[in-house]
Amino acid sequence: MGVIDLEGLEVRLGNRTVLNGLTGALQGQVIGLLGPNGAGKSTLINTLLGFHRPSRGSARVFGLDTHRDRSQIRAGIGYMPENDSFIGNMSGVRFVRYMAELAGLPPEQALERAHEALFYVGLGEVRYRKVNTYSLGMKQLVKLAQALAHGPKLLILDEPTNGLDPIARQRMIQLIKEIRAEGSVRLLISSHLLRDIDETCDEVLILKNGHIAALCNIEEERRANRSFMELETVDATEQFSVRIRGLGCECACFPGGRIKLVIPGHVEARDLYVIASEQGVQIRRMNQRRDSLEDIFLRAMDHEWTGPVHVSL
Amino acid sequence: MSVYKHNYRAYTGKLTPGWARIFVLARYGYQDAWSSKITVGIFILCLLPCLVFLFAIYLANNPMARLLLGNHAPRILAINAEFFLNLLYAQFGPALVLAAWIAPRLITFDLADDALPILLSHPISRFGYVFGKWIALFTALSLVTWIPDLVLFAYQGYSSPQPWAAANLPIAIGLLAGAMIWIAFLSLLGLALSSWVKWRVVATGVIFAAILVPAGVGSIVSAVLRTKWGLLLNLPLMISILWQRFMGVPGFANSQEASLPTAAISAMLMLVCLLFLAMLFARIRAREVVRG
Secondary structure, three states: OOOEEEEEEEEEEOOEEEEEEEEEEEOOOEEEEEOOOOOOHHHHHHHHOOOOOOOEEEEEEOOEEOOOOHHHHHHOEEEEOOOOOOOOOOEHHHHHHHHHHHOOOOHHHHHHHHHHHHHHHOOHHHOOOEHHHOOHHHHHHHHHHHHHOOOOOEEEEEOOOOOOOHHHHHHHHHHHHHHHHHOOOEEEEEOOOHHHHHHHOOEEEEEEOOEEEEEEEHHHHHHOOOEEEEEEEEOOOHHHHHHHHHOOOEEEEEHHHEEEEEEOOOOOHHHHHHHHHHHOOEEEEEEEEOOOHHHHHHHHHHOOOOOOOOOOO | OOOOOOOOOOOOOOOOOOOHHHHHHHHHHHHHHOOOHHHHHHHHHHHHHHHHHHHHHHHHOOHHHHHHHHHHHHHHOOOOHHHHHHHHHHHHHHHHHHHHHHHHHHHHHHHHOOOHHHHHOOOOOHHHHHHHHHHHHHHHHHOOOHHHHHHHHHHHHHHOOOOHHHHOHHHHHHHHHHHHHHHHHHHHHHHHHHOOOOOHHHHHHHHHHHHHHHHHHHHHHHHHHOOOHHHHHOHHHHHHHHHHHHHOOOOOOOOOHHHOOHHHHHHHHHHHHHHHHHHHHHHOOOOOOOOO
16 A cells, blocks of 8 residues: 555546546655646645545545545645645744644644644744744745644645745755654655755656656666766767667657667667767767656656556656 | 754644534634624623613512502513513624624634635535634624523523513523524624635625615515515514514514514525525635636
8 A cells, every 4th residue: 555546536627637547656755746837736636635526536545535535634644735825813833733733633732732843843933923924934834834733644745945045945855854754754745846856755756737747766766776878969860869779778859969868788888979970970978977857857748658657767 | 843852753642533623613713703802892792782681680670679660660671572582682783793793803814814725634624614613603692692691581580589480481492592593694694705705894894784785675675566575685674573483572563574474584594594605615615626
């Protein structure tokens, strides 16, 4: 049983199919949710929270159906929404306590945890100020504090670094890493910032137009220790790509003659020069590097994902 | 997660039962409602009629006062169903003012800062949310309607030299039922209208308008079409007819109002309540659903 299991999940809002046939099992400790605007990231989160009813298929969180068992699921989830979402006329500590009590904590424990959560995220000194007097960064942190206060099993963070300055962003990333290290909480982080996902997540789900474009374990990808190469070429032709693929390489072409390759162990750089020479292609630059999330993302955006649960790039 | 250690720890303590979350909403809503001094002022205003009627009961049971009033005493100081009906009439306006002030405070704070996604991401349903807020408003209105009314009834029972309370129990039941229907309806109306207006002051005005404008329109319809059914839009009138019938007080003799059947009034109130519920559930959502 994964943290999140999707089985042909389809969600329609009005006449529009926002999520279309999502299937996969997310099992990572920290799962990244990536995709361009309108890909369906927020709709997927809302569906997991039971706000949207699947029109077909199902989604499960810790084995519980997101529609039928939504109350149970919500009891174990801490949710930090993307946009401003708080009660502005309450003090920070009262707001967090209120949310903790709604999650099921008795009043005394809720108050204690509210203080702890606010200190933990760095708002201890301003916890008696009204939330609507907080800066944007503080508002993000108070949303994180309320999501954490009741000790959820799954923490859903929708664009957690949205609108934060570099220092505040670093602080947020650090907090996420600390929560991850503690080990009792699984995280689902939706972001359009690849760097945030890259720094914090071990598994990534990439959505594109309501479909799964890629679902892969970043850690496994890194552990695979495969050789990646980036070429800058002049006059590269389709035939050149075909010949490289013929060597057993995986190849992705980008505008400006840029080509990214995954090279199997038996292929040498010299083989590439040979093919380039035969095809009359100039290789201006050759970088050998590890795979990055950006590569995974760009490739996912380039091709529709049709494989099984996990893909290799 | 500790104040001193500044690290995260999971919560392993006990949890409250699911139904208790509704009362968390009610409690916080109630506290928010009473955080304003204006609420306290309106509350005192709402209790003034009770103080006047309390004094009247005292006088009615005071031999010296009865002696001073002489022959007029039995008429002026009669403590009967009509006396308590007048108490309900006197509370009608103040209760409306209190509801119009408190209801927007319960809902608009959540809507203004878009708190619904966070609130509803907790194990509480939309129905639970509405019910919790409704309890907060109903409780506040109870403090100025049926609770002091029953206290006055009990005081009269205690003060009267005859065994009064047992003989007049239907008055207490009518009082309780009438006040409860009124404040239950008022609570729903206040929440439904507040949920559609983000600004508190405007919401307060809209609540008054929702009571007074249809009443005026209903009267015009009745006058123009020469029919009694237009009066079904007149909420204060419908409520007062119900109160009269609950308490067994004859009223509006030989008038159109007298011929309005209780079933029609009840059906109209139910219909309006369903409309309010539909308004609430259309608005109380974690996310806007985009149609298109």
